[in-house]
Every structure is written in structure tokens, then in C-alpha cells.
Amino acid sequence: MTTVTEGRHAGEFLLSEANFHRSRENATIAFSQTLLAGTVLGRIAVVAGVVATAAADAGNTAGAGALTLANPAVSSKVKDGVYNIVCTEPATNGGTFEVTDPTGKSIGKATVGVAFNKEIKFTIADANDFVAGDRFTVTVEADAEDFQYVAYNPAGADGSEVAVALAIYGVVTPADATAPAVIIARDAEVNGHQIEWPAGITAAAKADAIQALEARGIIIRN
Template sequence: MGQTPLIEKRHDGGFLVTEARGHRSRDIVVLGGAAMILAGQVLGLKAGGVASAAAAAANTGNGAITMDASTPVLSGGQLGVYKAICTAAAANGGTFAVTDPAHNALGNATVGTAFSNQIKFTIADGATDFVVGDEFDIDVIAVNGVYEALNFSASDGTQTAAAISFATVDATLADQSGLVVIRDAEVNSGELIWPSGATPAQIAAASAQLVALGVIPR
């Protein structure tokens, strides 16, 4: 009597051959790129922090806050929520006290002038002036950058192999936290996912970049 062959489907961590004890081989990072990241997908690192900002619902002033487009997170930036709270109101202006996620004071932000200490943003005046107590929250979700699918034609860092996604993560609509294999591991080269159309030379070069991290394709 014949037996139906068992076919193992792709699953979380299925590409791993060996890894270090404990959690040394893995890190939790931010995955992005407006794409579905698959288990075993080779990733590159787009340097730079990621932060979003929003006004408190109860604000009187209707001015807006804008994070710096190129470097919203600066040296010393921390994960978590920063706050900017209005401490002095003025016609077409105002002063906001800025604190880090641990509630340490970072200085004052003046309406219309860029604030630059751990995070970088500008608060703009609106049609309705700010009042004391108006607040903006700045949520820093990544300080070192975002991992995206490897892209050999890029020039933003994602052209260099930097990690392998442990699991499938849907980052099509927004950046998501995800687990990656980033060091001290052996992986099955046949189960890695490379960019569509990757040439043998490109795969060989990217594999060497993984080896330099201590992630060895077999």
C-alpha cells in the first residue's frame, strides 16, 4: 500500500538549521516597506528612526506638528512616547515643554521653530491659538531603522543583506514589530527568499554579507 508523501509547508523559523542557545540569534525589530514579509525572507536595513506625532483630542489650538522628513529620530532617541505640552501661550505662537518617554525634560519647543533634541519636529501655528495645556504626543517606534525586503537596486541600505525574517509579518499597511535572525545561526539556503529575478552572483554576494554577520547559509 502506497503512502502519501508528507510535504512540509513554509512555517515560522523553518529555514533554521542551528542557532545559538537562548535568544542570542534573534532580535525584535521594526519591519516595513509596505509589503508582506515572509518567513525566510532576506532583509536589508533602511537606516534612520521612525516616529509619528499626533495632537491630543482636547487641544484648543488647531496648529499641527510635523516630524522632520529625513531624520525624525536623532542621536540618543528612545523608544516610546515623547510629549510636548504648551506651557506659555501667545497670539500666533507659544512654547511647549518637551519630555522623553521617561518624563525627563529635554527643553522647550517654540511654535514655528524646529525642535532638535533626540527627536526633530516643528509645531506650526493654526487659525485658533494654542492654550496652556495643549499637547502633542510623539511615538518613536524605531531608533535604528526599519528592516525591509532586500532590494539590490536600492541605495538606502536595503541593498545589503542584514537579517532574515523569522516569521511572516503583514507590513503592507503599516510598519510592524517582527522577529528576525540576525547573528550566530546556520540556515537552509534553499528556504531563503530572495528578490524576484536575483542572479546567482547577487545571491552569492548577499550570502557573503550574511556570513559576515554570523548567519551562514548551508
């Protein structure tokens, strides 16, 4: 007798969602993805479509150095919004700047004369010495179409390591093409027993992902 195993149904994991499809979002699934319904998703920026602009604060020390963006100016981990780069440790012919992302989270320290190469990429040149509080901003303009979704990967370093959404339907993309999809992006309750996690995920990584989803209003019920 042949045994047939029934697979996951589209949206089967959903317990509740917001009215008028507010929980849902149109999305683009990146190349080389095999997603089941309920797969946890990360998001990566398509660098070529992102615009970044740097500016020095009007109150900076007269004649202080400049910030020059790299080419490309961002990585696939970049977020939409304004990054702040603030001098925290002045030094003669140098200095250290704290870099915070649009959510206010620190993403590292930039040293004058040394390339900073994280979510945004730049080098600060020395001229007149900076003082504490001198700052630059980098404004990132990344629209929804500048992002693609991939399976959540806690070991990733490209943006896939942050859980942001759930796949409603199963999707398979080839190595040379993307595909449209509808995802759960916010404000929903889901059945934790019907969520697709990466194979071998640790308890700590799963806890981090659940917390990241909760921050977007996606609550996992077990």
C-alpha cells in the first residue's frame, strides 16, 4: 500500500491576521530559493537600486574633514532611512565616530582615514581636527522594490540573518530569476508548529528570530 504524506497548505499556519490584508505584503523572492508555506524569511537589499547621500552637519568644526561614500555605498544589509555618524573620541589628525542605523542601533565605530564597510560604506578624511559631537548623516533611499526575500539564515551576513516575515505560499525560484509572492509582513498570530525553520537551527537563534518577528507584530503561538 502506497503511503502519501500531505504537505503544508498555503497559509495553514495562520491563526489570525489584521483586517483588509494589512498583514500581507507583495514581495519579490530572490534567486535560488525553495520555500514552503510558513518558511521564515529574511530580507536583502538589491544594492544597485539603493540611493545613498552623505551630508556634513552644519555645526561641524570649521574646516573639519569630509565623509566620502564608497562605490557601492551600501551592502545588502542596508536599511531605509538616516544613518548617523557622530564623533565620540576626538584625536589629533584622527578620531573615532559611532555609527548608528535608522533605528538608533549602533552598527560599529568608524576610524578617521580607515574605510568603514558594513551596512553603509564610507571613509572619513582628516583636515582640521574633529571635536566630540561633530557628525555626518547618510540618507538611504530604499523602496520596497529594492528588497528581495530569502529563507531566514541565522548564519548569514547579508541581511538573511534577521527574521522579518513568513511565506504564505510555497515558492521555488531558479538560479537566474526571481518570483513574485505574498508574505505575512506584520500583525498576525501564527501556529508555531507549522513554521518552517532552517535545518539545525539552535534554540538561541530561534529565540532571536521569534523576538525579531514579534517586533513586527508577528506572534508565534505554540
